[in-house]
Amino acid sequence: xxxxxxxxxxxxxxxxxxxxxxxxxxxxxxxxxxxxxxxxxxxxxxxxxxxxxxxxxxxxxxxxxxxxxxxxxxxxxxxxxxxxxxxxxxxxxxxxxxxxxxxxxxxxxxxxxxxxxxxxxxxxxxxxxxxxxxxxxxxxxxxxxxxxxxxxxxxxxxxxxxxxxxxxxxxxxxxxxxxxxxxxxxxxxxxxxxxxxxxxxxxxxxxxxxxxxxxxxxxxxxxxxxxxxxxxxxxxxxxxxx
Amino acid sequence: xxxxxxxxxxxxxxxxxxxxxxxxxxxxxxxxxxxxxxxxxxxxxxxxxxxxxxxxxxxxxxxxxxxxxxxxxxxxxxxxxxxxxxxxxxxxxxxxxxxxxxxxxxxxxxxxxxxxxxxxxxxxxxxxxxxxxxxxxxxxxxxxxxxxxxxxxxxxxxxxxxxxxxxxxxxxxxxxxxxxxxxxxxxxxxxxxxxxxxxxxxxxxxxxxxxxxxxxxxxxxxxxxxxxxxxxxxxxxxxxxx
DNA sequence: GTCGTTAGTGAACATGTGTGCACTATAAAC
DNA sequence: GTTTATAGTGCACACATGTTCACTAACGAC
Numbered sequence: 390x391x392x393x394x395x396x397x398x399x400x401x402x403x404x405x406x407x408x409x410x411x412x413x414x415x416x417x418x419x420x421x422x423x424x425x426x427x428x429x430x431x432x433x434x435x436x437x438x439x440x441x442x443x444x445x446x447x448x449x450x451x452x453x454x455x456x457x458x459x460x461x462x463x464x465x466x467x468x469x470x471x472x473x474x475x476x477x478x479x480x481x482x483x484x485x486x487x488x489x490x491x492x493x494x495x496x497x498x499x500x501x502x503x504x505x506x507x508x509x510x511x512x513x514x515x516x517x518x519x520x521x522x523x524x525x526x527x528x529x530x531x532x533x534x535x536x537x538x539x540x541x542x543x544x545x546x547x548x549x550x551x552x553x554x555x556x557x558x559x560x561x562x563x564x565x566x567x568x569x570x571x572x573x574x575x576x577x578x579x580x581x582x583x584x585x586x587x588x589x590x591x592x593x594x595x596x597x598x599x600x601x602x603x604x605x606x607x608x609x610x611x612x613x614x615x616x617x618x619x620x621x622x623x624x625x626x627x628x629x630x631x
Numbered sequence: 632x633x634x635x636x637x638x639x640x641x642x643x644x645x646x647x648x649x650x651x652x653x654x655x656x657x658x659x660x661x662x663x664x665x666x667x668x669x670x671x672x673x674x675x676x677x678x679x680x681x682x683x684x685x686x687x688x689x690x691x692x693x694x695x696x697x698x699x700x701x702x703x704x705x706x707x708x709x710x711x712x713x714x715x716x717x718x719x720x721x722x723x724x725x726x727x728x729x730x731x732x733x734x735x736x737x738x739x740x741x742x743x744x745x746x747x748x749x750x751x752x753x754x755x756x757x758x759x760x761x762x763x764x765x766x767x768x769x770x771x772x773x774x775x776x777x778x779x780x781x782x783x784x785x786x787x788x789x790x791x792x793x794x795x796x797x798x799x800x801x802x803x804x805x806x807x808x809x810x811x812x813x814x815x816x817x818x819x820x821x822x823x824x825x826x827x828x829x830x831x832x833x834x835x836x837x838x839x840x841x842x843x844x845x846x847x848x849x850x851x852x853x854x855x856x857x858x859x860x861x862x863x864x865x866x867x868x869x870x871x872x873x
Numbered sequence: 874g875t876c877g878t879t880a881g882t883g884a885a886c887a888t889g890t891g892t893g894c895a896c897t898a899t900a901a902a903c
Numbered sequence: 904g905t906t907t908a909t910a911g912t913g914c915a916c917a918c919a920t921g922t923t924c925a926c927t928a929a930c931g932a933c
Contacts (some may be wrong), residue, residue, distance in 0.1 A: 426930050430880065433754050450779040453694040455920060467921080469881045476921085505779050523690060536833055537692040537779040547837075584826045595789075621863025668900050672910065697890060709891080711911045718891090 436463040442526040481542040488527035489549045514612045521590045553593045554579045569626040585614045652726045676715045678705040684768040723784040730769035731791045737762045763832045811868040827856045
């Protein structure tokens with residue numbers, strides 16, 4: 390992790406130095422990190438990340454990808470890989486960052502345009518699964534490497550998922566039915582929701598995208614599971630005295 | 632899958648042929664598949680399976696294991712591998728079989744000695760997680776390859792998990808509180824339970840085995856999640872008219 | 874225009890890989 | 904005892920892998 394941060398930090402510092410010296414802070418649109426050179430570098434960096442995600446799509450797991458393979462798909466010679474990452478581990482950490490960036494963006498969009506209370510659960514499930522389908526590679530990466538990746542990648546993903554769970558718990562506090570939940574119990578419930586959604590995501594990602602019936606079944610299953618959870622949550626704390 | 636069945640079938644047939652011809656169905660204790668030779672073969676077969684499980688314990692994922700590596704840990708030359716499996720895929724399918732055999736055995740034991748209704752959920756969680764810890768390699772294999780394995784292994788695991796979910800649903804029908812559940816909804820609820828338990832299993836398998844506090848936290852989390860699910864289930868079907 | 878920096882190249886290396894083949898030793902069948 | 908079947912060996916091959924190194928070309932700073 391820290392190696393990734395160091396690299397990114399250095400790159401940012403370099404880019405900052407250049408823009409500071411070349412542009413005396415004037416009024417140019419200042420597209421960040423301008424310059425044909427930087428743009429090209431970022432492009433092949435992205436090509437490497439995309440190549441890994443693409444390779445990961447089918448059967449493969451991240452730990453079975455080879456550096457050469459990724460470089461080849463990215464249209465670059467193996468040695469060029471080292472201009473961007475110190476090795477596959479660091480590329481993996483970048484994928485974690487990117488993947489959770491898209492997940493958090495989804496949450497941001499969802500919060501900025503809140504759904505009407507009617508059918509809230511069903512609509513939320515719909516929105517989430519549709520988004521997961523649209524960004525299948527990122528969600529697939531999270532789902533796979535959450536459990537099977539190298540320990541650095543796996544731990545990073547698990548940390549992000551915990552963070553997401555906490556965010557969700559914070560959102561849940563707004564529901565009037567969930568009074569009387571303490572923080573721990575809220576996270577416990579949020580964990581249940583996250584599990585159900587991740588499980589549904591795995592099913593969606595493995596499903597035939599053209600089989601509308603199967604997709605519908607998965608959506609409905611997830612909706613019912615969430616409803617059951619909320620039904621239980623509305624009763625919580627009345628019986629269990631703890 | 633069918634290649635595995637074929638191989639096993641052939642081996643069984645061969646062993647059958649031998650025992651039929653060598654033993655005229657007399658009163659010898661007839662330990663099945665007797666003979667020093669068969670016993671030796673089964674021993675190195677098991678050594679190969681154990682080697683794979685052992686290698687899988689830490690960081691590695693099954694698809695990143697090499698045939699030579701497995702053979703070396705098993706204390707056998709690579710070519711000898713082919714006397715037992717046609718390749719790593721077939722060995723993977725055998726691991727699926729073995730892993731779910733231990734899971735089903737746990738269920739069998741649990742059913743034969745039913746728990747008293749008091750604290751039933753808490754005790755069941757305790758039993759399950761303790762069993763998972765005791766058979767960590769098998770449960771780890773299931774947890775990992777459920778989502779990241781080659782498609783044949785992954786599909787086999789998912790099929791077994793569906794089967795397990797159905798079994799659990801059949802068990803749930805005995806609860807008086809769960810009247811009014813149709814079969815689909817029972818499986819939906821059972822899926823929720825399975826998800827929660829698998830998620831807790833993943834946490835347990837990653838946890839430090841000596842950190843009693845952390846283990847306790849995981850146990851309690853899983854217990855609360857199951858309680859919440861059952862709380863919701865008790866209310867099911869009253870509100871949702873479907 | 875000149876020159877330094879650097880993203881990307883191509884070749885080389887040592888090592889690991891899956892798989893085939895002739896072989897050996899030994900349990901089992903006769 | 905003689906013969907047969909076979910689990911395991913040792914060696915070979917062609918190929919894939921991670922990493923290094925000197926090199927080239929072109930962008931950016933001056």
